[in-house]
Amino acid sequence: MIRYAPLLVLLLTSSCAPVAQRPTPTALLQNHTITLSFKGPATSEDAEDNPFTDTRLLVTFTHKDSGETHTIRGFYAADGNAAETSADSGDIWQTRFAPPKLGDWSYSATLHTGPLIAIDDDPSAGEAYPLKNATSTFTVIPGPAYGPDFRDFGRLTVDRNTGYFRSQNSDTYFLKGGADSPENFLGYADFDGTYKHSLEFREGESRPTEGLHTYATHLGDWNEGDPSWQNGKGKGIIGALNYLASTGMNAVYFLTLNIDGDGKDVWPYRDHLDFTRFDCSKLDQWEIVFSHAQSLGILLHVVTQETENERLLDDGETETYRKLYYRELIARFAHHPAIVWNLGEENGPADFSPNGQTSAQQRTMASYLKTTDPYKNTVVIHTHSVDTQKDELLPPLLNHTPLDGLSFQVNEPTQVHDEIKKWIHLSREAGHRWLIAMDEIGPWQIGAAADVDDPDHDSLRHHVLWGSLMGGAAGVEWYFGAHQKGNDLDTEDWRSRANLWAQTRHALDFFETYLPYPQMQPADELTPAADDYCLALPGQIYAIYLPSNSEPPQLDLAKHSGSYTIHWFSPKNGGTLQTGDTPTINGPGLQPLGSPPSDKTSDWTILVRKTTP
Incomplete structure (x- = not known):
């Protein structure tokens, strides 16, 4: 059974009549979400006085000992139970807060009405609506360590010195590995208000199916006690x-807006033509899925628009429609401790999508997201696939501090390693080291083929998986291509890439078990071979990925003396470290590393560690 941490829901009312309330727990858990429900004016999703634009709930949480405050915007929640009832009317507003600090907290809530007050940053704007029980207190205690749950791991942030994800609560780092497909993951038949508004597509897209996702092959993976x-x-x-x-x-990885894109089946709105009114029940159902993902230790990579939608809201500017959109996403989902906001897929002009956003518009988006999100969650942007497009579009973003990094796309797998090293170097030179994750591999028609067509994934494992991680990437997600079996739009069964998941896990396990990777740097120059990769903390530890054993591996220890052990790891099969025919070497200088323990035709990773001064 999947374990769930407690979720506090309090009903606060402005009515004079008594309303039943859940008893307030004496203590809550750090980073675990508190949902507060307040009774306000009765309205509906389609009311003339739009509750999404003309009403604003603000709740200010204050930590007693430090004085730290967090002002969290709320959202219209219909009857407060819309995921179950499909309600589109009611008098409940809610806010969700994940307390980051231990100890005593208090909160104070206000509800104001007025034209477009939802995007007004003046806390005194509008007319106040009286709330009863608008203040209260609670105590936060440490949560138990239950394995992968991000609420216990701590909020993910970007370590600016290393360019890796790190827990805000500790010095624990995080490498990601996962699914980039289907991009329309939320185009799911069981979500309210979800439909395909068109089956049109352009050349270069996956051909959309007529139906929505059901993930029927995964019904047997649901467990008793799951939501x-x-x-x-x-x-x-x-x-x-x-x-x-x-x-x-x-x-x-998933889109939250593809109205003019490939699938044309994902948006947060009540109707795909009205950008001012949201679907309360659908978004509450998304929240159930997102919360479950977090409990499993799955990062939410939220891609906020598809390339064809870049100018759909405010012609690319961050004005009324985009502000409403971002504020709704933030109010409902920013409390999750492992969430990444992606400004958009393939963002910026390209030959197939020339009407893209400008670099000024991209910077404004990033600034608005980072400023508006009270948790300052990670903000990235998805790149185009060709190196010349990156060279044209990315330099204006290099020193823009609200942008934490890149969601990297590369058309040619053999270029992954060098391109990642290049942009890490350029961002460091600009004084703002980017987090870069390898999130979409080309060519666009192929991506990562299903196991039935490419059971070994030798090229992907070499050039993309190990090529990116050994270049300093913060993780890998797998795009399934436009013309594959189970492609980027119609994938229903993630078992189709079981071998690829296993090989990805082997790589992550190696890095997390054996390498102080945040302290290491790419150092390909330390090995004479032209096609291997080296990651090093010189004089202490080295990892060398060999795509084959075509020539005897060597490592230049330079001036570093002492004794070093040599172990071998199988990137394809995983498992424990193995010993070859040369168990130790001594520095300084260029040293032979010997031969692998078996299968000299396969790829291997060599781990070299210092044992004596």
Whole structure:
């Protein structure tokens, strides 16, 4: 059974009549979400006085000892139980808060009404609506360590010195590995208000299917005690996440807006033509799925628009529609401790999408997201695939501090390692070291083929998986291509890439078990071979990826003396470290590393560690 941490829901009312309330627990858990419900004016999703634009709930949380405050915006929640009831009317507003500090907290809530007050940053703007029980206190205690749950791991942040994900609560680092497909993961039949508004597509896209996702093959992966809604809906998508987590994967990539894009089946709105009114029940159902993913240790990679939608809201500017959109996403989902905001897929002009956003518009988006999000969650942007497009579009973003990094796309697998090293170097030179993750591999038609067509994944493992990680990448997600079996739009079964998940887990395990990778740097110059990769903390530890054993491996220890042990690791099969025919070497200078323990035609990773001064 999947374990769930307690979720506090308090009902606060402005009515004079008594309303039943859940008893307030004496203590809550750090980073675990508190959902507060307040009774306000009765309204509906389609009311003339739009509750999404003309009403604003603000709740200020104050930590007693430090004086630290967090002002969290709320959202209209219909009847407060819309995931189950599909309600589109009611008088409940909610806010979600994940307390980051231990100790005593208090909160104070205000509800104001007025034209477009939802995007007004003046806390005194509008007319106040009286709230009863608008203040209270609670105490936060440490949560128990239950394995992968991000609420216990701590909020993910970007370590600016290393360019890797790190827990805000500790010095623990995190490498991601997971699914980039289907990008329309949320185009799911059991979500309210979800439909395809068109089957049109352009050349270069996956051909959309007529139906929505059901993930029927994953129904058997749903476990008793897992969440569902409305008498058993949601079991397919919950089961899919269970399966992904069971393979050791820890990230999932998905769009929240593809109205003019490939799938044309994902948006947060009540209607795909009205950008001012949101679908309360659908978004509450998304929240059930997101919360389950976090409990499994799966990072939420939220891609906020597809390339064809870049100018759909405010013609690319960050004005009324985009502000409403971002504020709704932040209010509902920013409390999750492992969430990445992606400004957009393939963002910026390209030959196939010339009407893209400008670099000024990209910077404004990043600034607005980072400023508005009270948790300052990670903000990245998805790149185009060709190196010349990156050279044209990315330099204006290099020193823009609200942008934490890149969601990297590369058309040619053999270029991954060098391109990642290049942009890490350029960002460091600009004084703002980017986090870069390898999130979409080309060519666009192929991506990562299913196991049935490419059971060994030798090229992907060499050039993309190990090529990116050995170049300093913060993780890898796998794109399934536009013309594959189970492609980027129609994938229903993540078991189709079981071998790829296993090989990805082997790589992550190696890095997390044996390497102080945040302290290491790419050092390919330390090995004479032209096609291997080297990651090094010189004089202490080295990792060398060999795509084959075509020539005897060597390592230049330079001036570093002492004794070093040599162990071998199988990137394809994983397992424990093995010993070859040369168990130790002594520095300084160029040293032969010997031969692998078996299968000299396969790829190997060599681990060289200092044992004596």
